[in-house]
Amino acid sequence: MATWTEKQMRSILRELFNAAIKSADPHAVLLDALPEKPRGKCIVVGAGKASAAMAAAIETAWPDVTFSGVVVTRYGHGVPTRQIRIIEAAHPVSDSMSEVASLLILESVKDLTQDDMVIALISGGGSSLMVLPRQGLMLADKQAVNKALLHSGATIKEINVVRKHLSDIKGGRLALAARPAKIVTLVISDVPGDDPADIASGPTVPDNSTPAEVSSILERYHIALPQNIARVVAQTRKAVSADDIDVDIRIIATPTKALQAASAVALSHGITPFILGDALEGESSQLGIFMAGIARSVKYHGQPVKAPVMLLSGGETTVTIGNGIAKRGGRNTEFLLGFANAIGGEKGIWAIAGDSDGIDGTEDAAGALISPDILTRAHEIGLDSKKMLAEHDSYSFFAALDELIKTGPTLTNVNDIRAILII
Structure with missing residues (x-):
């Protein structure tokens, strides 16, 4: 022995x-997952602790492509890029830069055509880093709910269900904003099972969660929402379904x-x-x-x-x-x-x-x-x-x-x- x-x-x-x-180094795992280069514009967006490194890797892999777009990562996790804008924000409780980044990301995918391509670089931490409060809510509202969830013992999957219903960019809404461009999502998974809907709260993935699930999670962990937040969450809005968006999702690294x-x-x-x-x-x-x-x-x-x-x-x-x-x-x-x-x-x-x-x-x-x-x-x-x-x-x-x-x-x-x- x-x-x-x-x-x-x-x-x-x-x-x-x-x-x-x-094993999850973006420069090592991203190259083989890239799609064919687009005929039109190439916009790179993303959120997560690995997103800046992923953006740098894609610029290295495609040196002849002109990029635009915005990626948000955690403070201290940014890396130099030539064309793709990197923004740093707070994690695990969002700050104002998380909201600024979300607005800039949505602006970058406006007025696209079918010849254009949006490459979304998604990794763990994206839920806190890319935050756009649902209409009727303030950033402080989301911060308070997120902090309560983080201290409650709720699982990350449960936390992300709640986050989607407080957001105008999560749960497929980023993909919805980018239509009719082709959307390719490259994912570094940080969740068991590697369900892309759970990673960074699935900004480019259809969402089938319901307000009833949100209520159940909050009750389970004894989290009482202020009336203004509860009223917004209870309001019915159309979920983003698979019929609304057509996204090519590629998981490139996993636990x-x-x-x-x-x-x-x-x-x-x-x-x-x-x-x-x-x-x-x-x-x-x-x-x-x-x-x-x-x-x-x-x-x-x-x-x-x-x-x-x-x-x-x-x-x-x-x-x-x-x-x-x-x-x-x-x-x-x-x-x-x-x-x-x-x-x-x-x-x-x-x-x-x-x-x-x-x-x-x-x-x-x-x-x-x-x-x-x-x-x-x-x-x-x-x-x-x-x-x-x-x-x-x-x-x-x-x-x-x-x-x-x-x-x-x-x-x-x-x-x-x-x-x-x-x-």
Whole structure:
């Protein structure tokens, strides 16, 4: 049986995480997905954490094409482009630049013909970055609802259903504005199942959600809308159907492909990869406890797979703040702190978890790494891991132990990457 030093195990986990991110590099995955060049104008629009890098990649791939258009990405995620305008805005709670970008995007697709082409570059984060409040609403209304949803524990799919009904650009309405031009949507998926309607709230995808679904979601998470917002949401408007828009949608990178890239790294080191899926959701700390149980089962019983093994998973977990204390942390560091508390320093078990965009929530780290001795080290410097978890202070915990993973913005986004190494 192969043996690894502590340094080697850390290196393997970092190599695996980096490989997962690289699998979704826009410059590597976009070229093969491009359509034939249009006879008329080529307008590039987009929204998401990867959209600016995608715009730069398409300019590189088509150096002889004259482009116009606007793409919006998160602050710090912009890259130089020659012709396509890049705007940076706030995430996860929108700011005024999100609204400015939406207006400019809609302006860029006006008065087109059938010979023209609109290429929409869509990736995770686009829902917050491209915001156009529905008529009768203000940006502050959307900000308030979005903040309440983010703190409620609602899934990203549920949040996006609500967002569509507060928007005049999501749920296919961007595609509607671009008619009759040909619309090609290139998508880097950050959602389980890779449904383009769920990615950035589907600005070029038909929408079959209803006001009743919105009401159900809000009731489920005890979110009471102010009367002015509730009145607008309840107003009937025609949904954008498949009969209204004809869009060519091409998904070019996915969470599953990222996990497969991570698997290849594990295999190269003689470790069996075991993918649990790209759709593990729920409360971050509770998933950490659950995964600790699986890790123990592997270590002591060889179930569901024998060690040495790398348990791999993706999916967007949630952190419910409620009315409690919330200090510094993100869903990945919270998952890891829950896992560390539950695994209790079990020897031979390591883990890494991080957001593939390089930003775990609103912090400057992608995630963190844990070793078997992490609770011992924490105790030695006076950290109370359980108290810090209860206070949602996981970032501070891992920062104090120098275990944060800091990549900076990766310019892509295929959601969270989690790996547990059991030897």
